[in-house]
Amino acid sequence: MIIGGGGHSTPTPPADFDMPHDGVLITSVGAGSPQSQHPSITTTEPAPWSAYRDLMTPYGFASFDFVPHEPGGTTSITVTHYGAEVGSPDYTQRDQFVMRKSLRQDRASGNLAGASAAR
Numbered sequence: 001m002i003i004g005g006g007g008h009s010t011p012t013p014p015a016d017f018d019m020p021h022d023g024v025l026i027t028s029v030g031a032g033s034p035q036s037q038h039p040s041i042t043t044t045e046p047a048p049w050s051a052y053r054d055l056m057t058p059y060g061f062a063s064f065d066f067v068p069h070e071p072g073g074t075t076s077i078t079v080t081h082y083g084a085e086v087g088s089p090d091y092t093q094r095d096q097f098v099m100r101k102s103l104r105q106d107r108a109s110g111n112l113a114g115a116s117a118a119r
Contacts, residue, residue, distance in 0.1 A: 023047030057083035057094065069103065076100040 022044040032038030054060075060083035067076045077099045082091040 054083065055086075057085050059084040060091070060094065070100075073103050074100050075103055 023046075024042050024044055026040045027043055028041040029038035030041055060081055063080045063082070065078040065080070067078075070076055079097055079099070080093060081095040083094040084091045
């Protein structure tokens with residue numbers, strides 16, 4: 001699957017990171033016009049959860065597909081990560097995983113745990 005994208009901000013060079021595992025956040029955009037790209041305004045913040053930075057595929061997003069009631073009594077969320085290489089506007093699937101849990105019966109109310117009640 002390929003998803004076309006627009007222009008990207010300039011990747012932050014690794015030397016601009018003050019500490020290992022700092023995350024770069026785009027907090028705003030600068031002045032621009034319909035004829036020129038708005039520059040990204042960035043900052044860094046500690047990201048101790050971050051153990052890997054992909055310098056070849058620095059842009060990405062994740063999609064989340066939720067299935068509330070699967071056969072066998074489970075619910076799941078499938079997470080798919082898409083990324084674009086430096087200089088490319090095209091996103092391709094890079095990774096995918098599924099989180100699944102049991103829909104157990106709530107003994108107090110008789111409702112399925114995690115399920116919303118119909119109103």
